[in-house]
Amino acid sequence: MRATVDDITVIRSGTTLRDPEAWDSRYDNENHRDWEQFLRTYSLATVTLVKTDGLNILIDTAWEPLETKTNRLVLELQYHELGPEDIDEIFITHWHGDHFLNISLFQKARVFYAGCPPRFIKNRMTDMNAENETIKLREGEDWHSGLSIIATPGHSNHDHSVVMNHKKRVFVAAGDSIVSKMYYHTETFFPNERMEKHLGELKDSFKRIIDLADFIIPGHDGPFYNYKKGEV
Numbered sequence: 001m002r003a004t005v006d007d008i009t010v011i012r013s014g015t016t017l018r019d020p021e022a023w024d025s026r027y028d029n030e031n032h033r034d035w036e037q038f039l040r041t042y043s044l045a046t047v048t049l050v051k052t053d054g055l056n057i058l059i060d061t062a063w064e065p066l067e068t069k070t071n072r073l074v075l076e077l078q079y080h081e082l083g084p085e086d087i088d089e090i091f092i093t094h095w096h097g098d099h100f101l102n103i104s105l106f107q108k109a110r111v112f113y114a115g116c117p118p119r120f121i122k123n124r125m126t127d128m129n130a131e132n133e134t135i136k137l138r139e140g141e142d143w144h145s146g147l148s149i150i151a152t153p154g155h156s157n158h159d160h161s162v163v164m165n166h167k168k169r170v171f172v173a174a175g176d177s178i179v180s181k182m183y184y185h186t187e188t189f190f191p192n193e194r195m196e197k198h199l200g201e202l203k204d205s206f207k208r209i210i211d212l213a214d215f216i217i218p219g220h221d222g223p224f225y226n227y228k229k230g231e232v
Helices: 029-039 072-079 118-127 181-186 199-212
Strands: 007-012 047-052 055-059 089-091 110-113 134-136 147-151 160-166 169-175 215-218
Touching: 007 072, 007 160, 047 160, 110 118, 118 134, 147 199, 160 199, 169 199, 181 215
Parallel strands: 055 089, 089 110, 110 134, 169 215
Antiparallel strands: 007 047, 047 055, 147 160, 160 169
């Protein structure tokens, strides 16, 4: 029997307005951002908690655009009877600010990353005044029971997804390799500056996730059943 994690909890189901059906030539990127700000969605990334080997591990930390007395992620953790001090490790799927800028909340947590040179990560941590221990992972290396990473580049040159075995099912936290269920359903990709040049890479990463996952936790949406498995 495969090793499994003890529990998986989606602490925050991410949000985005920029799905394919909304991506219209009449609305440029700034207009989308204006509506996100009006509705206070701010393209917030999904945050997932994994419990394994006696550890609390966050996959991505998202960010908070508003100066408030209480960080929203702290409130979301409190709902699950946790505080920042309870988080032992963090894995960042890719180093775009909306996925990592809350790291500074978790001063005791070890920060795991993949696909980037150490100097790149050190600069990001310095920018946040974060002094966390950072540890580089590679696909195929042992990490924790029921937990591993796979390279899924395209959205950036260093995207990695997290694979979790739990209750005889495979869950994949895909980061922005699959941004939301709409992107998954339409088999399209977030139109950042890399999309055209790296479309083949994006498609390969998409297929890799689809072939593996029973359930997908996307980068900016709630989790869903992978009904394409075995079809792509």
